[in-house]
Amino acid sequence: MSRNSIQLLRFLLGFSWIYHGFFPKLWAVAPLEQQITATLGFSIEVSNLITKFAGVSEIIFGVVLIVMYKNRTVLLLSIFSLFFLCLFVAVQIPVILIEAFNPVTTNFALIGLSYVLLDNQRIKGK
Numbered sequence: 001m002s003r004n005s006i007q008l009l010r011f012l013l014g015f016s017w018i019y020h021g022f023f024p025k026l027w028a029v030a031p032l033e034q035q036i037t038a039t040l041g042f043s044i045e046v047s048n049l050i051t052k053f054a055g056v057s058e059i060i061f062g063v064v065l066i067v068m069y070k071n072r073t074v075l076l077l078s079i080f081s082l083f084f085l086c087l088f089v090a091v092q093i094p095v096i097l098i099e100a101f102n103p104v105t106t107n108f109a110l111i112g113l114s115y116v117l118l119d120n121q122r123i124k125g126k
Contacts, residue, residue: 001116001120006069006117006120009069009113009116009117010065010066010069010117011066012113013062013065013069013078013110013113013114013117014062014063014065014066014069015062016062016106016110017058017059017061017062017065017078018058018059018062018063019062020058020106021054021055021056021057021058021059021060021061021062022055022058022059024055025051025052025054025055025058026052026055026056026059029048029051029052032096033051033054034047034048034051035093036088036089036092036093036096037050037051037054039092039093040092061077061078061081065078069117070121072118072121075114075115075117075118075121076118078110078111078114079111079114079115079118082107082108082110082111082114083107083111085103085107086103086104086107086108089103090103
């Protein structure tokens with residue numbers, strides 16, 4: 001795979017983590033984010049804090065991913081996190097899975113990007 005393609009995948013993946021951490025969780029807490037967190041039984045105030053913490057965590061992870069995109073552990077963490085976040089939504093609020101731009105379409109596309117970067121590292125390692 002070309003260096004330009006790798007860099008594009010790297011920045012798309014990192015940008016997605018940063019975007020999803022910033023806009024729906026910090027810039028303006030999206031009602032859907034509140035709804036997802038509220039399914040855990042927390043008060044509105046605690047749900048907002050959890051959502052904001054998740055947003056900051058996603059931004060940090062996005063930056064880490066951009067910087068450490070060659071690290072196998074970081075790429076595996078991206079894959080597993082995206083899968084389990086989708087699974088969490090499927091269990092807690094399954095109706096979200098049929099909405100436009102749902103976790104199935106977004107998370108699995110990002111899992112695919114993570115896998116391509118991971119596979120590229122495996123191929124280079126041989």
